[in-house]
Structure formats: structure tokens, C-alpha cells
Amino acid sequence: MRALVTGGAGFIGSTLVDRLLAEGHSVDVVDNLSTGSLANLAGARSSGGRGLSVHSLDIRSPELVDLMARRRPEVVFHLAAQADVRVSVAEPVFDADVNVVGTLNVLDGARAAGTGRVVFAASGGTLYGEPDPSDLPVRESLPHRPLSPYGVSKKAAVDYLVCYRELHSLEFVALALANVYGPRQDPHGEAGVVAIFAERLLRGQPVTVFGDGEQTRDFVYVDDVVDAFVRAATRGGGLVCNIGTGRETSVNELLAVLAAVAGVDVPPIHEPLRPGELLRSSLDPARAGIHLGWQPWTTLEDGAAAVLEFVRSRLDGAPA
Numbered sequence: 001m002r003a004l005v006t007g008g009a010g011f012i013g014s015t016l017v018d019r020l021l022a023e024g025h026s027v028d029v030v031d032n033l034s035t036g037s038l039a040n041l042a043g044a045r046s047s048g049g050r051g052l053s054v055h056s057l058d059i060r061s062p063e064l065v066d067l068m069a070r071r072r073p074e075v076v077f078h079l080a081a082q083a084d085v086r087v088s089v090a091e092p093v094f095d096a097d098v099n100v101v102g103t104l105n106v107l108d109g110a111r112a113a114g115t116g117r118v119v120f121a122a123s124g125g126t127l128y129g130e131p132d133p134s135d136l137p138v139r140e141s142l143p144h145r146p147l148s149p150y151g152v153s154k155k156a157a158v159d160y161l162v163c164y165r166e167l168h169s170l171e172f173v174a175l176a177l178a179n180v181y182g183p184r185q186d187p188h189g190e191a192g193v194v195a196i197f198a199e200r201l202l203r204g205q206p207v208t209v210f211g212d213g214e215q216t217r218d219f220v221y222v223d224d225v226v227d228a229f230v231r232a233a234t235r236g237g238g239l240v241c242n243i244g245t246g247r248e249t250s251v252n253e254l255l256a257v258l259a260a261v262a263g264v265d266v267p268p269i270h271e272p273l274r275p276g277e278l279l280r281s282s283l284d285p286a287r288a289g290i291h292l293g294w295q296p297w298t299t300l301e302d303g304a305a306a307v308l309e310f311v312r313s314r315l316d317g318a319p320a
């Protein structure tokens, strides 16, 4: 398969690139390196270098359509995004420019290239707004009511995918991702609570827990998420599929698992709950099971161990 991965130098995108190259596919990466890094592609460049081309380009750039028309990818994995909820609140025009206008540019590139299918990284954590606890784990049939500009721009991208499927027969699967964690996640980012906790624990520093720590998230491991992307390259169509575990894990539980695996015990600092923070979240993955044959198989303990190993090796090479 000839694949093009937007956001391929990012946390999830680079893990997807590794998997595609390992399966013998050829991969074009488009990334403007705003939050991603070429370091994430170091392994891919050395081991699978022959099948990989990296294009340092903004998805909003008109050059993207020409590039895609030349490279003619059969499948486009669209992961490049402004992915920070707080940035979207502070700069909604910038957020929409990248996530809506940028996505349209990718879709026009796909049309120019004769691409058969787009697999899109949607956001399950924001798509359904603040669901009633009785609706957990959330199914795709729940109304889509995003409460942040980021959630709205991601939803708009899904609406355009539906529209382009009707208008231009461009097939798509939109994966509504839960809280993805794993090696390479940016510990300085907003959403990387697992990476942030892992780094602080390994430094012997206390972690900050907002509120009582009983708020829940659905933590899904990056390799499992990448598996869903690969499956969606050939299966399903015209669908939003939740990619989560269906399990709620509280922040306290997460911290306990990480501390136990790391073998450290540092009491957390508590700060008031941040305004607008979602209290409970989990996504029902049954539809992904039926249409993609997907299920999450990595336990939180195994995933936590992989993150701790990654952060430990990074800290060994970095000044404390």
C-alpha cells in the first residue's frame, strides 16, 4: 500500500509510521514539526528508510495538493492537527484554520491523488461533550455535542468526511480516540497525564492531582490505537468508530498503577479541580469490534511499564 500520514512525526503518527513500514508499505509523512519531531522518526528512517519520505510541510499549504497528486497515496491517514484544547479556547481561529481548513486541503489533495480512503483521528474525549453518567461507556449513537472549539473543529472535519464521501465517493473511517498514552507522548503537553506522572515519579517528585482524583478517563495504549488505524485502511466505511477500552480509570488508580510498576511511593499534591474539566469519560469500542475486528489488548500495567521504560531512558540521557 502507498500510504500518506499527516502528523507522522507526532506521538501517534510516528508509531503508525513504524507499523506501516514494518508491514512493508511505502509511507509519505507530511508534518510541519510544530509539536512533532524528527527524533520520533529516527528508528523509521534508519531501519525502514527505503520506503519512507518525510515532507516538512503545513497541511494548509497549497503545495500539499500538488505533492499528493504526485505521490498518489492509496490511503491517507490524517492525524495532523492543532490538538490542544486550551489553545483552541485561546485561539479558536487558529484551531479552525488547522483542523477545518487544513483538513479540507488534505481532502482536496486526496481527490487530486485519486486516493480511495481517508482514516481520520477524531476525538472521542470531546465529541460527546459531557455525557450523562448513565450513558457511559459512550456509544457512537450518542448526540455529538462538543464543548470546546477543538471538539467543534474535529466534529466539523468528520462532517466534511461524510460530505466528501457522498459528493466524491471518497471513503473514510473516523476513529474517535479516547485518551491515548504510550512512549513518545510529550510529557510537557496538555493531555499527556501518563507521561507527566511517569516523569515526576521517576524523578522522585510529587505529582499534582486536580480535585479528589476520582475523575475518570479511558486510557488506550498507542499500539492498540495504531492497530485500529491499520485495520481501518481496509475495513469499515462511512463510520465513526470509538477507539477506547470501555473502562473508566480514575486519576488515583492511574497513579497507583504507575507508582507500583515504578516501585516508588511519593504522595501527590492536591490542587482544586480545573474549571470545565470533564468528570467522567469512557468509550464503548463495540462498533470497532464489529466493523474493524478491533479490540484493545494492552493492560494498563503493561502500557505503564512501557511508558516508564521510555521515560527512564530519556531521563538517563537528559540533565535532571
Ligand SMILES: NC(=O)c1ccc[n+]([C@@H]2O[C@H](COP(=O)([O-])OP(=O)(O)OC[C@H]3O[C@@H](n4cnc5c(N)ncnc54)[C@H](O)[C@@H]3O)[C@@H](O)[C@H]2O)c1
Pocket: 006, 007, 008, 009, 010, 011, 012, 013, 030, 031, 032, 033, 034, 035, 036, 037, 057, 058, 059, 060, 078, 079, 080, 081, 082, 083, 098, 102, 121, 122, 123, 124, 125, 176, 177, 178, 179, 180, 181, 191
Ligand atoms: N493523544 C490523544 O490522546 C488523542 C486523543 C484524541 C485525538 N487525538 C488526535 O490524534 C492526532 C495525533 O495526536 P498526537 O497525540 O499524536 O499529537 P501530536 O501533537 O504528537 O501530533 C500531531 C502532529 O501534527 C503535526 N502538525 C500540527 N499542525 C500541523 C500542520 N498545520 N501541518 C502539518 N503538520 C501539523 C505536529 O507537528 C505533530 O507531529 C491529532 O489529530 C489529535 O487531535 C489524539
